[in-house]
Amino acid sequence: MTDILINNSFGKDDTAKASVPFIVGGASAARDGQTAMFLTHGAIYTATKGGNEGVRAEGFAPLEDLVQGYIGNGGILWVCKACADAKGVTADDLIEGAEIAGAGHILGFLDNGGQMLM
Numbered sequence: 001m002t003d004i005l006i007n008n009s010f011g012k013d014d015t016a017k018a019s020v021p022f023i024v025g026g027a028s029a030a031r032d033g034q035t036a037m038f039l040t041h042g043a044i045y046t047a048t049k050g051g052n053e054g055v056r057a058e059g060f061a062p063l064e065d066l067v068q069g070y071i072g073n074g075g076i077l078w079v080c081k082a083c084a085d086a087k088g089v090t091a092d093d094l095i096e097g098a099e100i101a102g103a104g105h106i107l108g109f110l111d112n113g114g115q116m117l118m
Contacts, residue, residue, distance in 0.1 A: 001033030003114040005106060011042035015057035018046060021118055022066035028117070029075035036076035036114070038106050039098075044079045044089055047098035071097035078105055 006025050010017035021037060029035040045051040052064035060066070071077060078101035079094060091100055110116065 001031060003034040003109065003112070004028045004036070004117045005109055005114045006035065006037045006118045007116070008037055008039050008043040008046070008118075009041040011045045011051070012055055013042045015055055015063060016060065018043060018055075019057050019060040019063055019066055022046075022063070022070045023060075024118060025075050026066065026070040026073050029070055029073035034076060034109075034114070035070075035074070036078060036106070036109055037070070038078045038080060038101070040080040040083050044083050044087065047077055047079050047095055048089060048093045049095055051095075067095070071095075 006021050008018065008021040025035055025037050039047055046063060046067055052062070052067055055063040077098040079089065079098055081100050081102040084090070084100050094100070
């Protein structure tokens with residue numbers, strides 16, 4: 001099975017666009033192969049403690065449920081190091097299952113056969 005990389009740059013600024021990558025990622029993570037999601041810009045807050053409380057796009061499940069479903073299915077959650085540094089987000093601020101990762105993480109994932117989906 002192909003390993004999948006998903007990029008997400010949306011959070012509370014556009015809750016529908018923030019939700020879709022977690023829906024697709026959750027489905028991908030449930031199958032064979034690895035699924036990693038790289039969070040940039042406003043999306044980094046989807047990986048912070050309390051960052052998804054009460055966030056829900058119309059017609060979608062709550063973002064908190066989508067994120068936990070993704071992680072629960074084995075999805076890898078990487079928070080852009082440059083974005084985290086710029087916004088003062090540290091590893092202590094992150095939910096369980098999320099980690100701060102630099103460009104080397106995503107490039108290594110792709111170099112090892114991963115495919116960019118979104």
